[in-house]
Amino acid sequence: MTLALTVGVLVAGAVYLMMQRGLVRVVLGFVLVAHAANLTLMAAGGTDRRGEPLGQQPDPATTADALPQAFVLTAIVIAFAITIYLLVLAAAGREDDDTDGPTGGDMGGTDVGPHLGEVSTVGAGTSRGAADAEDPHEGEDPDEEMRHRDDVTGVPS
Amino acid sequence: MTDVAALLPLFVAGPIVVAGALVALGTRAARAAQAVLVLVTAASTAGAVALVVSQLDGPVLAHGVGGWPGGVAIPFVADMFTALMLTVTGLLSVVCAWFAIASGEAATRSYSPLVLVLLGGVNGALLTGDLFNLFVFIEVMLLPSYGLLLMAAPGGATTRRLAGVRLYVLVNLLTSTIFLVGVGLIYGVTGTVNIAELAGAAQESTLVAAAAAVCLVALGIKAAVVPVHGWLARAYPSTSPSVTALFSGLHTKVAIYAIYRIYATIYDGDEAYLWVGLLVFSATMVVGVLGAVGERSTRSILAFHMVSQIGYILLGVALFGPLGLTAGIFYLLHHMIVKASLFLSTGAVEIRYGTRPLGQVTGIARTEPLVAVAFFAAALSLAGLPPFSGFVAKLSLVLAALDAGQVAVAATAVAVSLFTLLSMLKIWSGMFWGRPTTPGALEEAPAGMRLALARLAGDHREQATVLEAQRADTAPRRRIGVALLGPGLVLALVTLSLGLGGQLLLDLASTAAAGLLDTTGYVEAVLAP
Numbered sequence: 001m002t003l004a005l006t007v008g009v010l011v012a013g014a015v016y017l018m019m020q021r022g023l024v025r026v027v028l029g030f031v032l033v034a035h036a037a038n039l040t041l042m043a044a045g046g047t048d049r050r051g052e053p054l055g056q057q058p059d060p061a062t063t064a065d066a067l068p069q070a071f072v073l074t075a076i077v078i079a080f081a082i083t084i085y086l087l088v089l090a091a092a093g094r095e096d097d098d099t100d101g102p103t104g105g106d107m108g109g110t111d112v113g114p115h116l117g118e119v120s121t122v123g124a125g126t127s128r129g130a131a132d133a134e135d136p137h138e139g140e141d142p143d144e145e146m147r148h149r150d151d152v153t154g155v156p157s
Numbered sequence: 158m159t160d161v162a163a164l165l166p167l168f169v170a171g172p173i174v175v176a177g178a179l180v181a182l183g184t185r186a187a188r189a190a191q192a193v194l195v196l197v198t199a200a201s202t203a204g205a206v207a208l209v210v211s212q213l214d215g216p217v218l219a220h221g222v223g224g225w226p227g228g229v230a231i232p233f234v235a236d237m238f239t240a241l242m243l244t245v246t247g248l249l250s251v252v253c254a255w256f257a258i259a260s261g262e263a264a265t266r267s268y269s270p271l272v273l274v275l276l277g278g279v280n281g282a283l284l285t286g287d288l289f290n291l292f293v294f295i296e297v298m299l300l301p302s303y304g305l306l307l308m309a310a311p312g313g314a315t316t317r318r319l320a321g322v323r324l325y326v327l328v329n330l331l332t333s334t335i336f337l338v339g340v341g342l343i344y345g346v347t348g349t350v351n352i353a354e355l356a357g358a359a360q361e362s363t364l365v366a367a368a369a370a371v372c373l374v375a376l377g378i379k380a381a382v383v384p385v386h387g388w389l390a391r392a393y394p395s396t397s398p399s400v401t402a403l404f405s406g407l408h409t410k411v412a413i414y415a416i417y418r419i420y421a422t423i424y425d426g427d428e429a430y431l432w433v434g435l436l437v438f439s440a441t442m443v444v445g446v447l448g449a450v451g452e453r454s455t456r457s458i459l460a461f462h463m464v465s466q467i468g469y470i471l472l473g474v475a476l477f478g479p480l481g482l483t484a485g486i487f488y489l490l491h492h493m494i495v496k497a498s499l500f501l502s503t504g505a506v507e508i509r510y511g512t513r514p515l516g517q518v519t520g521i522a523r524t525e526p527l528v529a530v531a532f533f534a535a536a537l538s539l540a541g542l543p544p545f546s547g548f549v550a551k552l553s554l555v556l557a558a559l560d561a562g563q564v565a566v567a568a569t570a571v572a573v574s575l576f577t578l579l580s581m582l583k584i585w586s587g588m589f590w591g592r593p594t595t596p597g598a599l600e601e602a603p604a605g606m607r608l609a610l611a612r613l614a615g616d617h618r619e620q621a622t623v624l625e626a627q628r629a630d631t632a633p634r635r636r637i638g639v640a641l642l643g644p645g646l647v648l649a650l651v652t653l654s655l656g657l658g659g660q661l662l663l664d665l666a667s668t669a670a671a672g673l674l675d676t677t678g679y680v681e682a683v684l685a686p
Contacts, residue, residue: 023323026327030327030330030331030334033331033334034334036338037334037337037338037341040338040341040342041337041338041340041341041344043341043345044341044342044344044345045344045345046345067344068341068344071289071337071340071341071344074289074293075292075337078293078296078333079330079334081300082296082300082303082326082330085300085303085326086323086326086327086330089307089319089322089323089326092319
């Protein structure tokens with residue numbers, strides 16, 4: 001029951017975050033929903049009728065099922081990798097993220113916002129608004145890099 | 158036969174190990190990497206053809222990795238359906254690799270390794286006989302795709318490109334999570350995720366049916382079935398032509414393959430839920446084709462069109478029976494080839510003449526006759542006209558629908574074909590027909606001014622375009638070389654030969670359908686010690 005309630009709360013939080021406009025919040029929503037999925041997998045192992053896998057004479061019928069745990073381990077690794085990739089996308093293409101509102105600084109109005117802004121921008125101590133002001137200089141780098149890379153491939157448009 | 162079956166994991170391990178080696182060698186193997194890419198994809202195709210031959214009269218091949226007994230081991234299974242899919246997957250990888258080399262895209266350092274990992278993931282997803290491993294292999298296939306999407310995107314329109322990539326990654330991550338939850342629910346109810354052990358389980362227990370339905374919904378999103386198709390038409394055009402062709406041939410098709418496999422095995426073709434499929438897939442056909450009419454560039458028309466075609470393919474599973482499954486499998490293979498051909502032919506034009514809205518580059522039929530022929534053949538095949546494979550595919554599908562008494566579905570399928578032709582004509586008249594565009598007339602501003610502006614803005618691509626256009630003023634007008642138009646043309650020839658010699662593939666598809674209808678061979682091969 002505890003697991004089911006936790007999954008419910010996690011999914012509710014995830015849906016709320018996914019409905020936000022900023023990509024970083026959406027990514028956090030995905031982190032939550034990945035946890036919810038992992039807990040569902042754990043519950044599938046029959047946590048209500050099984051105990052810990054240790055002891056003198058472990059009985060296969062009552063010890064924890066190892067397979068869902070292996071599933072969860074795999075799923076965590078995969079979700080982690082994709083989350084990192086998403087965060088890179090959020091940071092690299094921040095200035096042309098058309099999902100952000102016209103006034104990006106307003107995004108940090110609530111408690112979560114400013115911290116997230118820091119994660120994806122320059123570093124700690126900079127407010128979201130200051131980070132936005134720096135955009136023109138910062139924005140050049142990934143763009144330039146892209147163009148340069150296109151040149152390397154030698155594909156004329 | 159078990160000795161031969163032990164080679165099955167090589168389809169996965171081979172490409173991935175080679176990809177790892179290429180990454181380790183780095184720039185030292187830059188030239189060799191392209192040759193290795195072609196070699197490995199060709200080897201995968203050859204292996205798959207050998208599998209098809211072995212499946213003509215042989216038993217289903219299954220191998221439990223690590224030699225564990227059936228039910229415990231992680232199984233790799235190959236029946237006729239798998240073998241056919243592996244063959245077309247390999248063929249498309251070879252052709253797309255060729256196109257990428259011709260267009261210079263494959264010269265990027267990470268292109269070859271990424272495509273190889275993608276191939277390994279797709280092969281694994283096709284071969285695995287275990288739901289959780291299906292999830293893992295789909296992820297193995299998706300991770301390099303994310304990289305390819307970003308790396309191979311055309312320059313310039315940064316915002317649109319990144320938006321497409323973000324959308325693609327987010328949709329796929331959400332879908333994979335839903336699929337994972339479905340797998341967890343199935344495990345919770347039955348205590349196994351082995352597809353062979355689950356055979357028929359959904360027909361016996363509604364709990365299993367509900368759990369497997371979660372998986373099917375997730376696969377439906379990955380296959381871009383209406384009403385969850387929106388991501389595809391937005392994400393696919395935001396990358397390079399060769400990558401779009403590769404994705405269109407492989408990604409959604411793996412999901413379709415899994416839907417066929419799961420419905421045939423776990424549900425045992427349960428008739429109780431077929432009406433859902435008929436309804437949803439008919440809607441997919443109609444919405445996809447209408448959406449394509451409203452699009453403005455060749456690739457977004459083609460991408461939206463895929464949604465419509467996916468409806469046709471999945472109709473085969475909704476008309477569960479020998480005729481329906483045969484038609485569906487034939488359609489699936491035909492579609493992978495034709496769609497890639499269309500993306501590659503128009504992609505060749507895009508690479509040499511630039512990505513522009515439809516109607517700005519015209520008269521390709523006169524300047525590049527061979528590209529026009531390749532496009533025309535594939536477009537007619539897509540619309541379902543003889544003598545191409547599309548005709549055989551659509552005819553057998555409509556006959557199967559009539560045989561099942563679904564007159565409305567058959568009528569929809571025929572009507573949608575007409576709209577398909579309409580969109581193809583739109584591309585034809587917008588890009589191939591009319592007076593050839595002279596390079597100077599592309600933009601109002603004189604080339605010299607554009608060049609100066611581009612230099613000021615530091616836009617290297619624009620400079621390259623203008624310089625090339627200036628060169629082309631004096632050079633011969635034909636700008637697409639044999640190497641670049643070859644891939645689309647080869648695939649167009651394949652669809653022509655599959656249309657003329659359709660009986661061969663129909664026989665193979667009917668063997669594959671028989672394997673889906675009677676899953677005992679599959680189950681016994683997997684569970685045998």
